[in-house]
Amino acid sequence: MLVSHDGARWLPKVIAALEALTRAPDALVVVDTGSTDESVDICAAAFGADDVLAAPGDAPFAAAVGLGLDHRPPPVDGWIWLLHDDSAPAPDALTALLAEADRADVAVVGPKAREWPSLGRLVEVGLTIGGTGRRETGLEPGEPDQGQHDATRDVLAVGTAGLLVRAAVWRELGGLDPVLTPGDDLDLGWRAARAGHRVRVVPDALVFHAEAAAHGLRTRGSMRGRPRFHRRRSALLVLLANCRGAAFVPQWWRLLAGSLLRAVGLVLLKAPRDAWDELHAAASVHGRPLRLWRLRRARRRTARVPPGRVSHLLPPVSRPYRAGAATLADAVSGLVGSRQPLPSRSYESGPVAAEAESLPPEPTPLEQVAARPWAATMVVLVGLALITARGLLSGGELQGGALLPVPDGPGTWWADYAATWHEAGIGSLQSAPAYSPVLALAGLLTLGDPGWAVSLLMLGSMPLTGASAHLFLRRLPLGTAARVWAAAAYATTPLLTGALAQGRLGTILATAWLPLVAASAVDLARARPEANGGLAVWMRRSRAGLALAVLVTLVPVAYPLALVVTAWLLVASLPARSGPPPLSAAMSAMAVLATPWLLAPWSLADRFRDPAGWWWEAGLADAGVGALAPGRLDLALGQPGGPGAAALGGWLGAGIVVGAVLALARSDTRGPVLSAWVVAVVGLGFAALGAGRTVSLPAAPAEVWTGWCLVVWWAGLLVAAAVGASGVRQRLAGRSFGITQPVATLVVVAAVVGPAVAACVAAIDGIDGPLNRGVALPVPSYMLRDSGAAGQVSAVLLDGRPTDGLTFTVVRDDGWRLGEEPYAPAARSATLSGALRDLLVAPQPANVATLAGFGVGYVYVPAPVDLELAAALDAAPGLVRAGAPTADRAWTLDVPVVEFDPSDAIEAGSTRRWWVGAQAAGLVALVLLAAPTRSRRP
Template structure:
């Protein structure tokens, strides 16, 4: 017996009125699982349909709450199935369909021809017999699938059947889904699946429903929440796949329907609210496995299974490959984002399907060959690159933060006007002026633009062709692969060769060059030329917790950017100091956060701040190692301060954070960092060539100048020092001022130490930044403090100090622009030897050049390969140390002693000797007199000599003669390896390589390994047999080096992950923005922006708690925010439109439990009014909760005379709270014809002028 069926006896007593779309017979199936929270609304929406269903079956899958009881009370015990708790949604639907009978015209008399007998007039009407037996046509059986957490609008079923009636070939129709809480937020309007497995809705996050998707169109799939599917199609497809107990079962079913030749449409006028309880973790998932599974894992497994069993055979390998690669990329992204649980879910979901290939093959056999071509379904899938663009937009929005409401409300689907009208012109002018005011309030972009302009003007001589070189900077290699090779290879062809560790800053520069599309020259130019504006920008952002005045922050940032150490680093080619200038403000802010100096006593700082500090310290140590001992000394001072302050119970926590900070750089940068510990003087070196010591006096260091080109200080900078001294006189914030002064004194101390062995730029930056911080703190509020004092000498002195401090950066900027930034560093040809020498060095002999320089009392030399040294070679040479034998050769050469100098030079494969301009003239006269050297030319003041003998990097010499053999046989070689044929010769021969001996050298002759030997006490050699053959010479990096490099990369990734922000506390994503604000703030430790904001919100809530009590809150219970309260207060231009789904009001007594109130109960909303001219029978009384013994009164399904079949049963109206924004009979005036559709709807919803729907095409070509 159906909901609205009647017996034959009843049909004889009166004529049954046909419902709207009478030939469509609908059986509703509602499945519940721990859904008592949403089930009352779902049942009210189902039983309150304007076009009722003909039958309804409920299925409860072992709910632990009141869901089963609510279903039984609403539908009757005979209409509710009770299944096991592990039953999936598809299983429940299959059982419900099996239990639901197919209703025939015998069960629904209105489907048959009416009787000719009129019982009122007691007469016969012969015209009734002229009608066909089934006047409405053959009945079409439909299944309407509902979740317990979805509530359909009153006209949802009618709109679904309207589309079904207009499109007879349609098999599946779905509604438009909106959020349960934010009732204007779109969740789905049709759904598809990407090749990566992503569920694709084509909607923006939190996209609002403004009618932008209100077109009846073909889609790949619709959600099972509100899905209307033909019963014969459902049975033909075999129902849901039991391998998909939850999630992606809708896509699989609709995909199979599409493959079978059926059509799937979306009916946007049918609206359902959906809570998405399972996917948002509002209830457990018990139908997958023996334990509760997470929604991410279930969704991933469902996506993989759906793609593999439904994809065409031709694209199956591509789909599988993309699934595997995409999964591992997402796993890496989740690990970086500190979401290891979702990373494990990704792997478990993927391999949980792939490790069961038998299930996949069986499912593919059941589906068989598709009945439609793949090209017909292709438009229903996301276009290529759509998911990538969506991911990029999501990541960009996360970094950009929350946009302004006026900028983000429209989304990408917002309407665009062609232009402003006359009435809008004045408004737009005001809006543009407001935009300028907003830019003025955010001076960071303006500050960066001004600093960049000043830097470009000053660096005009450093832009153009050639390579940046000079000073401490060596030219960068031409290819980014050369940079990576210099860092990762175990053997470096520098000098006589070395296995020393490459400096870690090469990896950072290589990474920047990789981001810059492989341009190494642009990467170096960017780090140098943009160092000044980037330093000012980072200083501005880092100073936000320091002072609140934007003007003071801008001044301090500009002053920091134009410190002599920053401009001198650019002129001297000191890339290490330039990078430090960019990162030092961020590192200082992270250090303050990690130290907890700004936290209340007893509050521990967050470990993430310590890891962020460790990450920045690791980067800066790679370029300027001196910052590490500075950080260690300051950290030890902080530990002592914490111990003396009485925080002895927290000393262990601070000690752990201190160890994490100081140990991380040494571990990540090992083994290079270990040489710093064994030779502490190397801490005062930095990236590039070493500098001359003692370039600055103590007065220069006190004035922020480390000495060197373009690093001149100014008398005006003394104003900054005096301002920092004046900050010590301030009564408040003394801890911050004293901390800045301690850091400045430590920086000044290390500047003095570094000045004795090299350049003092890095510690001078620390000194200058700390004093600027102290000056900024002291200057904040100075006007108020000066006005509170009587006029005297203090005011003029303060004005003079402020004037000097303000003019100092301006004076430095003007002087820098006029004088230019070019100094020793310049842009020129990177070749350090004549062009023909560089060309000849690439020949098979691989000859080298000895470059001499120096003065009367000192000689400097370098052994050059190729066209000259490159970035990183000086650091590797310094790490390897000097070669005493080569020192002896050079000393004898410039002294003119001995006649065998050319033979000894040949042993090092030296073919040319170059004396640079500026060297003593006596050196040239000695070389002219040296036998075996011939002067070649003199160019740009440099002189060149050639060795008069055949030299080669790899040669065959006699065993007895060793390196002094008269006629060595040259062997063709590459820069490191050699692969060639050697001729046969006498026994006792030795293959000599003009590189330092090392265990990594390996040589084979026709595949047979050769015995290694050491030649001349330093060179690598191999014993050769008398026979010839193919020679293969290689250098293999030791296993320890490979392990170090691998561990270093993994530790760097771990350090980056630890420094990144963690995942925020989960909040219901579909809550409106006001609802999110209503979530109580939780106490969060740390110094981040979010931590401070949450602490402030918590304090505000605590202060407001005694003044306002939460209505309905019980003693000892936490008040629950009403999710509808915030939504009702939203000022929205769409709030006044007719909304059939407007939320009803809530009684204050239900504030503690927002789901205890019934929005459909009489009296909950607007007081009930009678509809004039309409009968007042109520076939379904208002839902009154589970305590109602007879929730539907006399309208029980099993009764003999259901009141639903009165003389005009569909002229009824449902009692209770009417909807003031409803349509037709829902409206307070009760005019059933009030809503007939707006005149313009014919073009908007796809109908023709006669009201029928056009038949959509499968390929979507009819959609505009």
Template sequence: MSATDAGAATTLAVVVSPGVSPYLPRTLRGLAEQTRPVGTVLVVDTSAPGREVGTGVPVHEAIDAAGLREVSTVRVLQVPAPRTFGAAVRAALAEHGQEGQAAPWLWLLHDDSAPEPRAHAELLRAGESGPSVAIAGPKQRDWAQPDLLLEAGVRATATGRRVPDIEDGEIDQGQHDAREDVLAVGTAGALVRRTFWDELGGPDPALGPFGDGLDLSQRAWLAGHRVVVVPGAVVHHARASYQGLRDLSSARPDPQTVPDPRRSFAARRRSQLFVWLTTTPWYWVPLVVLAILALAPVRALWRVATKEIGLVAAEMRAAAEVLARPAAVWRARRRHRATRRVPLRYLRPLRASWRDVARAKRNERRSQAAGRAHRVAPSELEIRERAALARQRRGTLALVLLGLTTVALVALAPLLTAGALRGGALAPLDAAARELWRTATSAWVPAGLGHAGPADPLLTVLAVAALPLGGAGGNVLTTAVLLLAVPLAGLGAWFAAGAATRSVLLRAWAAVVWALAPALLVGLGQGRLGAVLAHLALPWAALGVARAVGVHRRDVIVSGLADARRSDDGDDEPAAGPLPAAAAPEAVAPTAAGSISAAAGGGLALAVACAGAPVLLPAAVVVLVLLALVVPRHRRLLALVVVPPLLLLGPLLTAALGTLPDGGWRLLVADPGVPLASDAGAAWLAALGWPLALPGLAGLGEPWLTVVALAGGAAVALVAVLALLRGTGRARAVRAGWVAVVVGLATALLSTRTPVAVGRDLAGEAQVVHGWAGAGTSLALLGLLVATTAGGDGLREWLTERSFGWRQLSAGVVTAVMVLGPLVTAGAWLATVVDQRGQEGPLLALEGREAPPVPALARELQTGPERARVLALSAEGETVRAEVWRHAGPQLSETSTAVAARGLTSAGAPAAPDDATAELYELVAELATGTTDAAGEQLGRLAVGVVLVPPVTDADDATTRQDLIARLDATAGLERVTENDSGVIWRTSRSTGAAGAAQSVARARVVSAEGQVLATVPARPVGASGRVAAGEEGRLVVLAERADTAWRATYNGRSLRATTDGWRQAFELPAHTGRLEISYEPAWLTPWRVAQAVGLGLTVLLALPVRRRREETT
């Protein structure tokens, strides 16, 4: 027998193919061309009804066409629809029977793994070099590009993670040919000793098409054999399964023919986890299971952060499918034990560590970065031009911010050291981050006698922003936002304008106009924190939308010369100005891809804007829907922009829908904060930037007052109208801006026409409050700036191409109006604020809180286990105003648009007080007239521990105040404590036997059936918790809070029956000792909070920035 015949007799090749696939003919030709022919070739046809994936050519014809029958014995076996590659091989060997037993070697080939002519000879030489070799694997190269190296043995960690030690596009130059003993080789082209195959039964039945080679190779090592890679044997592998070119579940050709490894990721990850579970020591298995459970969501979140959204479900599915098959894992581990001859630590020298994986990943990233840098390496001229452009932009932005900061300091300098700010629509925010977060996520408004209702979404934004401040309190946050609002607004407008124009001067102008807009300045002066935040967030939302749909302007590098030109969005005008001689005439800007990160970021910014001004939510939805009709691409990403505000405002929307017949829709028009009335003025003022009637300006009378006040808005509106004359692609952006203008003006008009609460104006007069027009005015101004900057983009270059004439003169006049108009209006505002400093007016109503509103005694009662309240009685003319305080005076965290709206009827008139308010008013009337002899008991039932009469400055109020103090001194049940900067203070008497004394002032009291107070329960900000001693039957626990069906109480873990004590919430208590827990838990609260946490958390991950490659044309 010749050497060739001996070689033929030693090997049985098994080719598994789903019919005649596009790859099979080349693989069969490779077998036919072997220098050392194979004796027998089994072609395993796995096609079945519904799984025909071949070309339609019969298998026998493909074999004949390859000439394989001339050199080898060929048999075609039908194994319909096997689960895995290993199962197909096992079935073929079983059907082939004793004929294949004589061949000591099995050569395993996929239909897409074509061997080179010397592959079989080299593999056989390596296999016959010693009896310890059980598996010899070839070196794999690319199917389409034969020089590219794919695999030279497999390196993997103990968890089954492969080391990417061969880079994408790496050319085979023999750099890995020194390898011999390796942890594993792939099954494509592997030569396997037949006795070893029979001993182990092939790969695990649960594995394939991925992980089977790693499993088989590791079992070979543990059985005392060797696994070697043979660099001289080369197989060209198409990796059709890896590239997702056929459906892994049915073997059908994937309808998406573009190679994409992401389509096979779930199967690869599942195989890796399965191998990890089956090869880890038994005592580590529980920890591995826990690790898989923990890693799956973490890895899924990481995929969200890296914008690999298609892999999120794959991560979760892979972990679930592996953990759902404990029987398969157990059988695999049993097979491992049955064939293991050496301990697992025998694999340690062959396995890689996580450091090897990290090092390989780092090298891969560096190589890719170097490749990108080589492909787009800028010239020296480009580098210098880019640096000069960057310096110009940074310098201009710095000057803009410096100027705006100076304006803010001049106007607001006294507020820097004023402490907690209050006035207008702003109340102090003493709560630390933790308390603020608890209030923001509660469904109970802890104000006065308590109210059911969602917290304003603004509190959630403030709570998140306050987290880095820890215990510093919300006052630091609100002060910082208000004092930095002007430069922060300019910063946002600078970047947003960059999406419409790359002109430095236009961006600077837009930043100044936006930062000095009357809507911001007046809202800032009146303490309208929500409107200020909305104004700050709107530019970022607009920038996110522009980048999401890829319509933002970009710097374009043209043919090696750095020339900052505006992009050509397909139908835009060509770049103005003559191109350098070296420039290619056809060079155009690249088409911008949509950005899911920008959409998520824009959605978060819009959520902040809508939290500050809920009326912007329907306005934003209208604008985005209209934009989706006209943007040329990526319009589906606009849906993502709406998700965060819908989630954040979800509880408020639910409350609005639930009270729709009673005017619940007003919740979307109301502004967070203290209800503050203002004179809206004429409707057309909003079009020129003013959200209220024109205020008085220092030293100006009519008509100059109107001219100066409206100069800025009129200039911007005029230029925006002229922008409509621009043609081509810029007209689309201009029209989009005008859509926002129209929607914004409609929003402002709706706001000023809608009553939302009963409140006061700046003079302290009670009246019905209408919505604030500032948010709609800001949206309209944003649209005007979009139209202006988009219309003015490229205008300078266009003018330089024309001879000097009327065009240039007109442009000069318009530019002067653009610059001087806003500056005149802002200058007049600044002069007025400085001139009227210290006087409360419509332009600056903010002031610092001087003395502590409540004394130390009251704070001790408010924060102690009783959680007693303070009743503040303020003299106002001949009337007395009453407020119930739970904290150090009125707090921003106690305001709620939902609660304020209940003060109106469906027709918008003031509503009658409810029972709780009526009882409070009745008590205040009796205290003010001195007609009560049981003040202590009445106050105790309201959980009021301290009565306070604050100081006043008005002479008329002082007279009423003295009369009130005299009557309170004479009231039984009150004990005067002291008088200090906070005012005159009385304590509710609890002296036993004293006239009018209270039995208790605790917020949670245990009372008998006769109404006698038996004990108190330690209260929390919302609810109560504590042990209750045994007592008589029929007793109740009564909360000094308004009754609501969402109150829950448990006693030793068992629910209590709810009842009421008038308007108060109560529960029936058993007679035995127990642990009492009272909380407020509406059914909708937990689902909404979970949805918010998941939805907003994922949006934040999506918005995390990734490195943005410079877009350029070369």
């Protein structure tokens, strides 16, 4: 049976092959499904017009075969051999097939299919279907035929090109099912197996198949226009119609979920049409359960053996996951892998050939390290991070300095972001900080445990920073040594600036993120608008914009810094001939600078209104470390002050400064070096602007932390020094020996050794600064859980001595958590502190009523308790002693607590949800724009 549709290209060869068969078929019928070329004539000329049938143009393969069989019914003990119009059998194909088919229990036999043009590559040796609906041939794409699959074996199914089936079995099973095209071959084989017949593939029989339909060389009539939809639909139907009863329901749900995931993935790859086909196929299958039931009922009728007998023909369940794991391993080795090939091993087996003697021996560990310098450096960085954080790995919540402990789950962050009224402390109408969605996403990545996320990001900041720096530096023309050194030196900045010890979450995250912003900026600067059409440039713009937006949420001062740097870049690139045209550059600049307004509109607006807020990065503004007060030299050496600063006051980094200065002397790399220097000086300028200054933030006056600006300064210097150092060895070797060589050597040694020594010393010292792990809730939790009708109450925590000054905090629910920093000050806190002061000095019932009006239910004084303070609180009317852990004191308020009703305050801000929704929609669109495109299959 030969089914043909527009196959005039291949038919002559097929006919020739048929005529060359050693054992020719007894009868040959050609069914033509509406060909528009001369294939009908060719067939009629070769076989006679009465054996060429015409079928409707959109008839599926199965229907055409059925038509042909009706025309010439085969004998009862006969065989049916199916062929495509682009499949040419080898001369002995039918012989080999029949030889195997003579066995009693074999019902379906199939050949080995090789690719037509090359004749050497395997296409198909038996078929099976995986759990996800994927058609498994068990072959690598383009695998050459070297005899590795030449064993005759049982398979689930064979392809219809060259398929030989017993006529009796065909009749028994009802032939191919037209509903399941193009997966009807799998379905036939599966049904045959379930009926107790064997399906075998005979590699001795060869068929050369051009696979025209699969390669899009012709459009199958029945699958006109939407091959993906039909393929997916048939795969789902085959699976669901044939799987065993117990597995049907789980398989149904699994396939539905799989289809949805695939659709989402295709949308992310910017292939919406494919995604729509996926969804349509899923809907068509899952939405017509009656059809599934009918199909299954039909198959149950012909099934004779238990399903267990068939399952060995299906691929193992782990197949898709093993493929995924292999892909992941490839990706990792690609990231970590080296440019230079490793020296190869020598295989010695048997007598040693002369060539084998000249192969280099197995590489020593040192050579292996030298061949993969970045991997080794990463290992060292991870080790340093572990040593530094050795006291902070367990035992409570990570907190201290500017870092507040994390809330229970990332859901809090999302809820807070959309809410107008926040319940922390005495309540606040301040808008949620812009970095809480960023932190929430990080929490999702660690499977919903924000504690792990923050611990990983803080304590693992050195390797993470190093990895992102390496990613950026690969885009620059640097030698390996310079790149590895620059990335490693940058990786030590969170530790050496003291940001880690002071719990400066914003600086640490922004330090790790900065190289990604720089990388996206470099990509954008190198983008050519005419290369891939506008989409590619917009992809890079959106990436750079998103990167900058995330950076701005973490460290808001990055926005004015970015404004200055962008302005300089635009101005400096105007006279250049190469590079993007000025209009495109200006549009890029505007797009990139406008994106942070999408991610953090309220945050940026607040800061434009109150410029002191630019210095308030993620976390608390004041880390409680006293005066920072960096002097001139401290700024120049990248030391923002405070505990945790580098050894010797940062002098160990002097080599980098000198190296960066000397890098300016090279004339060939002056351009990139100057750019790096400009960024560095801008960072230093901002640091100088803020150093030592106290800004009055709403919370409390805080001294400015210039850490991140100094990181920018340091990063610029490192890039300049690295660019200046690349290839310097050859240049200096070429010159005559003078002053330059020793000076250069000295500078290089200082630049390499300095940060290394400083980092090791800092790591060995560990972190004894404000960052610690401890109990996050400072008052007993029984106080803050429900207290009856009033619901949640808060506790006022008083600490200090009346003679030295007291501090108070309001603790609610689980205390102050990360992401609640903007709510700490509230406009009404003056009333609260006035009521507290009155309570201590001249208590009246009105004071206690004021406290209760704020929702305060307890007053708590932690150990060591000042006796005067305790006496004053004892004497206050309305305060009654309550239970507290041994050395602490607690009082409960005698008056009923009043829940503050924020409804009138909320009214003003009820539009926040809409704005957040619009923001989310805009972000989704931007992320889609920035996602990598899918490479189209040829």
